[in-house]
Amino acid sequence: MTLLTNTGVPHVHLLDAGLINMPEYTGVFLVDTESPVIIETGFSYSVPRILEGLEELNISPEDVKYIIPTHIHMDHAGGAGGLAQACPNAQVFVYDKAARYLVDPADLVKSVERAVGSLFERYGEMIPITEDRLIKVSGGETFKLQDDFSIEIIHAPGHAPHQFCVFVPEYHALFTADACGIYLKEIEKISVTTPPPAFRLGEALETLNQLKALHPKMLLYTHYGAYKAENRLDDYADLLIQWVTNIEKIYDTTDDFESIRNHFVKKLLPDYDGHYDSLMSNEEIGMNVIGVLLYLKRQREN
Numbered sequence: 128m129t130l131l132t133n134t135g136v137p138h139v140h141l142l143d144a145g146l147i148n149m150p151e152y153t154g155v156f157l158v159d160t161e162s163p164v165i166i167e168t169g170f171s172y173s174v175p176r177i178l179e180g181l182e183e184l185n186i187s188p189e190d191v192k193y194i195i196p197t198h199i200h201m202d203h204a205g206g207a208g209g210l211a212q213a214c215p216n217a218q219v220f221v222y223d224k225a226a227r228y229l230v231d232p233a234d235l236v237k238s239v240e241r242a243v244g245s246l247f248e249r250y251g252e253m254i255p256i257t258e259d260r261l262i263k264v265s266g267g268e269t270f271k272l273q274d275d276f277s278i279e280i281i282h283a284p285g286h287a288p289h290q291f292c293v294f295v296p297e298y299h300a301l302f303t304a305d306a307c308g309i310y311l312k313e314i315e316k317i318s319v320t321t322p323p324p325a326f327r328l329g330e331a332l333e334t335l336n337q338l339k340a341l342h343p344k345m346l347l348y349t350h351y352g353a354y355k356a357e358n359r360l361d362d363y364a365d366l367l368i369q370w371v372t373n374i375e376k377i378y379d380t381t382d383d384f385e386s387i388r389n390h391f392v393k394k395l396l397p398d399y400d401g402h403y404d405s406l407m408s409n410e411e412i413g414m415n416v417i418g419v420l421l422y423l424k425r426q427r428e429n
């Protein structure tokens with residue numbers, strides 16, 4: 128059985144990172160150009176699957192040129208250290224100001240543990256990467272993988288300050304990272320991702336504007352799959368504004384984070400039912416509420 132699915136974008140294959148109890152939620156993209164590239168790395172335990180995927184494409188790990196986690200959240204960068212070991216000639220992209228977290232992941236892992244609560248047990252570990260294996264990017268860089276395939280790095284703060292998206296101008300394809308939300312294919316709906324500690328609404332909306340200006344035709348969602356762009360970027364901007372507004376209304380009446388969190392978990396759980404298991408739904412909704420509350424609190428303190 129093949130692990131890879133076609134994305135409709137030439138050379139780009141999607142593989143399920145295999146998040147425990149959550150199939151087709153977190154993806155990894157294998158790009159089989161002359162310089163092979165892996166975009167997103169899943170979790171540390173995703174590495175054997177990714178290597179199997181490479182084998183299906185007849186790509187030897189020694190030939191992998193770049194490993195590109197779009198940001199240092201563990202569902203995107205958790206496998207980067209293990210992959211760097213398995214692909215000895217590959218270099219790992221990281222947003223320059225976040226590079227130290229891949230060299231020494233201890234603080235990052237602690238922060239993830241705080242953010243994701245009991246889901247943490249599904250996140251695996253993080254293997255450090257030595258600094259000489261890193262390519263530090265800040266947005267605006269272009270790398271040519273072969274004649275008809277290059278990648279542009281687009282700094283994409285909002286969901287997280289150290290996030291970037293990857294654009295393939297030849298095919299108008301955009302690897303969205305978490306900048307365009309989470310696409311739930313069962314209900315054909317986008318859902319928000321506004322986690323602590325550093326979600327910022329203004330930056331998220333500005334990022335969506337910049338991405339729109341690229342006129343992408345295909346969106347490659349890490350969570351999860353490849354879809355025509357249509358109005359999805361505009362829809363996500365509307366959804367984010369609505370989400371923050373709804374939370375702010377309650378925050379105006381109480382600053383008890385726990386009760387606000389519980390209010391939304393109770394209200395939204397039925398929407399998420401059937402797409403996530405209950406632990407995942409609970410933590411996912413809660414995380415998105417707390418991320419917005421921390422953002423609003425910072426706004427009010429300034």
Ligand SMILES: [Zn+2]
Pocket residue numbers: 200202203305349350
């Ligand atoms: Zn993510």
